[in-house]
Amino acid sequence: MRPANFDYRRPTTVADVLGDLASTPGARVLAGGQSLVPLLNMRLVQPPVVVDINRVEGLDELRERDGRLHVGATVRQATVLASERAQRAVPLLVAALAKVAHPQVRSRGTVVGNLCHHDPASELPAVAVALDAEFTVAVQGEGIRLIAAAEFFGEQFRTAVPPAGLVTGVSFPVAALGTVAGFHEISRKAKDFALIGGAAQFRLDTHAEVVDARVAVTGLGHRPLRMTAVEAALLGAPPTDDALRTASRLATGEVVAEVNARSSAGYRRRVLPVVVHRALRAAAARIEVSA
Amino acid sequence: MTSARVRAELITVTVNGVPHEAAVPGRLLLADFLRDRLGLTGTHDGCAHGTCGACTVLVDGDAVRSCLMFAAQVDGSHITTIEGVSPDGELTPVQQAFQDNHGMQCGFCTPGIVCSLTGLLARDPAPSEEAIMDTLNGHLCRCTGYQNIVKAARQAAGRPVEGSAPESIGQGSDR
Numbered sequence: 176m177r178p179a180n181f182d183y184r185r186p187t188t189v190a191d192v193l194g195d196l197a198s199t200p201g202a203r204v205l206a207g208g209q210s211l212v213p214l215l216n217m218r219l220v221q222p223p224v225v226v227d228i229n230r231v232e233g234l235d236e237l238r239e240r241d242g243r244l245h246v247g248a249t250v251r252q253a254t255v256l257a258s259e260r261a262q263r264a265v266p267l268l269v270a271a272l273a274k275v276a277h278p279q280v281r282s283r284g285t286v287v288g289n290l291c292h293h294d295p296a297s298e299l300p301a302v303a304v305a306l307d308a309e310f311t312v313a314v315q316g317e318g319i320r321l322i323a324a325a326e327f328f329g330e331q332f333r334t335a336v337p338p339a340g341l342v343t344g345v346s347f348p349v350a351a352l353g354t355v356a357g358f359h360e361i362s363r364k365a366k367d368f369a370l371i372g373g374a375a376q377f378r379l380d381t382h383a384e385v386v387d388a389r390v391a392v393t394g395l396g397h398r399p400l401r402m403t404a405v406e407a408a409l410l411g412a413p414p415t416d417d418a419l420r421t422a423s424r425l426a427t428g429e430v431v432a433e434v435n436a437r438s439s440a441g442y443r444r445r446v447l448p449v450v451v452h453r454a455l456r457a458a459a460a461r462i463e464v465s466a
Numbered sequence: 467m468t469s470a471r472v473r474a475e476l477i478t479v480t481v482n483g484v485p486h487e488a489a490v491p492g493r494l495l496l497a498d499f500l501r502d503r504l505g506l507t508g509t510h511d512g513c514a515h516g517t518c519g520a521c522t523v524l525v526d527g528d529a530v531r532s533c534l535m536f537a538a539q540v541d542g543s544h545i546t547t548i549e550g551v552s553p554d555g556e557l558t559p560v561q562q563a564f565q566d567n568h569g570m571q572c573g574f575c576t577p578g579i580v581c582s583l584t585g586l587l588a589r590d591p592a593p594s595e596e597a598i599m600d601t602l603n604g605h606l607c608r609c610t611g612y613q614n615i616v617k618a619a620r621q622a623a624g625r626p627v628e629g630s631a632p633e634s635i636g637q638g639s640d641r
Contacts (some may be wrong), residue, residue: 176514176515177495177498177514178495179493180491180493181492181493182473182492183475183491183492183493183536183538185475185538208536209516209534212515212516212533212535212536213515215493216495216514217515227538229539253528276604277600277601277603277604278529278582278600278601278604279522279530279531279582279601279604280516280531280534280604282528282529282530283528283530283531283534283535366603366604
């Protein structure tokens with residue numbers, strides 16, 4: 176359980192990272208390392224070069240700009256989870272981060288790294304899809320490419336990042352005042368990988384009716400799925416528990432059996448509306464405290 | 467890359483207050499550096515993929531898995547291992563709490579847990595029950611001695627030792 180040999184690089188600029196990635200096909204980017212290093216230790220990946228981006232200037236910034244919260248590629252999950260600014264700006268991201276691993280992993284693990292790893296059971300891809308996150312990707316000779324979350328996630332463990340590209344950050348729209356968010360997941364035991372997880376966010380207008388509902392689910396298939404029928408059904412009505420439950424019954428999406436060995440496709444299909452309902456209920460429970 | 471010569475990284479790192487310089491290959495895990503190069507075998511190597519928590523140490527104050535970091539990455543850092551949690555050799559409040567509550571059985575998981583709790587209390591001397599449980603969730607005890615570990619953690623945090631854990635333990639908060 177030790178990595179095969181590789182050449183370790185520690186550049187300090189994005190340009191040098193891109194140079195290292197371009198000069199060695201198969202080179203891997205090391206950020207928090209909480210997904211990559213287990214793969215290295217088990218020799219499931221044996222890259223010739225590992226490019227450590229932790230000392231690249233500017234990638235550790237967490238800031239609001241132009242109505243979006245920008246999370247740099249080396250910003251730790253623990254940093255975002257503890258950030259009052261992030262809690263106010265993107266409450267769904269913070270709600271999901273509380274479900275990601277534990278403090279000893281979140282201290283190193285990064286938001287961007289989790290998204291780029293694209294484990295089909297991970298919480299954060301559902302948040303990215305629900306909120307229309309946008310990835311900033313640096314590509315040598317091309318400059319910066321923006322990739323929308325809806326186009327970012329490919330089959331499990333794959334993304335739309337081009338070869339030798341570097342994801343320098345991800346941004347989320349800042350939530351309007353009064354937005355509430357909740358995340359609910361089912362796992363076989365405490366803090367284990369989720370079998371299925373639901374992300375939900377909405378806010379109330381002046382008539383206390385739901386507007387801007389966003390719902391997505393992770394763990395069903397290769398990529399996180401938006402629950403657009405649920406979102407549509409929630410709009411324009413007060414978020415009573417009956418209304419949330421009725422809307423949740425519209426949750427649907429393709430379930431791919433082989434992406435999750437811990438639970439059957441039938442089980443995940445069965446609990447899908449339950450998970451969506453509980454995520455919505457977790458969001459609704461925040462209404463009073465944030466009003 | 468069997469044909470290429472593997473480069474060594476030169477690092478300077480302070481471990482338990484003692485500065486060290488070393489040349490390390492990129493693939494050398496921090497856990498192995500601490501155990502094999504520095505002889506600090508109190509850091510235990512359990513699963514080597516981040517699940518068990520036995521190898522947890524403090525890097526610049528943060529509890530981290532030393533099996534999921536490379537020695538080359540800690541250049542310039544300050545590290546505390548179980549050997550360094552008590553610079554004066556007296557039992558720290560965390561260690562004393564483990565002794566008082568019989569918070570260990572075989573002892574394999576203990577160094578990692580003590581390091582995690584030491585880091586938690588350094589940041590927040592009066593952590594909530596939820597914060598304690600969140601921290602302990604990052605550790606496996608194959609003796610299943612969790613009840614006494616929880617008691618020890620509560621004592622170290624200045625909380626009532628007895629009491630049942632809330633239902634939400636292990637599930638994180640629904641915020």
